[in-house]
Amino acid sequence: MSDLHFGLVGVGRIGVMHAQNVVATPGIERLTVADVDPARARRVAEEVGAAAVDDVGALLAAGVDALVVATGTASHPDLIRAGVDAGIPVFCEKPVAPDVALSRPVLEHVAARGGVVRIGHQRRCDAGYREARRAVAAGELGWLHAVRAVTCDAAPPPVAFLATSGGLFRDCSVHDIDAIRWITGREVVEVYARGSNNGDPAIGAVGDVDTALAVCTLDDGTLAVVTASRYNGAGHDVRLELQGSLGTLVVGLDDAAALRSAEPGLTFPAGTPHATFAERFAAAYRAEITAFAELVQGVEGDELCTLADAVAAAAVADAAQESLRTGVPVRLS
Secondary structure, eight states, X not given: OOSEEEEEEOOSHHHHHXXXXXXXXXXXXXXXXXXXXXXXXXXXXXXXXXXEOSSHHHHHHTXXXXXXXXXXXXXXXXXXXXXXXXXXXXXXXXXXXXXXXXXXXXXXHHHHHTOOEEEEOGGGGSHHHHXXXXXXXXXXXXXXXXXXXXXXXXXXXXXXXXXXSOOHIIIXXXXXXXXXXXXXXXXXXXXXXXXXXXXXXXXXXXXXXXXXXXXXXXXTSOEEEEEEESOOTTOOEEEEEEEESSOEEEESOSTTOSOOOXXXXXXXXXXXXXXXXXXXXXXXXXXXXXXHHHHHTTOOOSOSEEHHHHHHHHHHHHHHHHHHHHSSOEXXX
16 A cells, blocks of 8 residues: 555644645655644645645545544544544554543553554654664663753743643653653653743743753663753753763764853854754654554554553653652652
8 A cells, every 4th residue: 555645633833744744755645634724724735735624524534544633632532532433543743632641541442442543752763862772772881870861942832832731741851751761661660850930930820830850760770860941042952861881872962952062172063053843853753754654554663652652651741740749759650
């Protein structure tokens, strides 16, 4: 099956990116899109060379071979179920649901119907993160004694978005949490989190923080530190440092790194920092859609995040939010 017909629901910023990647992916011959705003769906469809329908029901009735979900978080559970009930593979942007309690029924529904669902944690398709996973699995770093993950935006998104995002750990750091689990092969058993608000007071007013840190203890005793901020004026900063008994490996330390050295005479990094996640992970997003298309055709790799893995990462993010609220460590079962 090489003439795939994909359906995509949700054509906001990330939905448009997915639409562009879908129509550029070999083997996908047709794309049909839908959105809560049918006029927007028609406009995007015309821009990318796709068809548009008025709603999800019409999208599924069009006979699509797979469904890509890029809508708001609250709609994810129903759309995942709809795709699975239609008997087609589903790719859904993270998270599965606003929290783990709402995610578990989705997991049970998909399992009961034998559905195929993958969740958008695009770092798994990034070349640097994949190399880090290979190096750890090959034992090239020895045993890990510390992991440090960083995700910092150059500027915060609108406060209206933050009010419904679920918090900095759920919205942002869950990508780092998924990467840590995927690369190390370990589970997080305890989280201790702290946060601060030195930027826009409106962020605190809606119950979020603009900067946060979580110390995660893995099940083998390895310590992983996850940091995030909405205010990194140097640019979009995403890095992962793996320190082992035999060596250290860093993901994201290239000429576009959003940092500078204090050492005299050094000009590294020489490039322009990425402005947002879209530029930083452009290649990973393309690879993600390619991997999903291959999965639809029956060829499965290890790049895409399963529903169970996404829920496991979300559970750690939930624990971090709870620790942030209470000020005490939270154990995970």
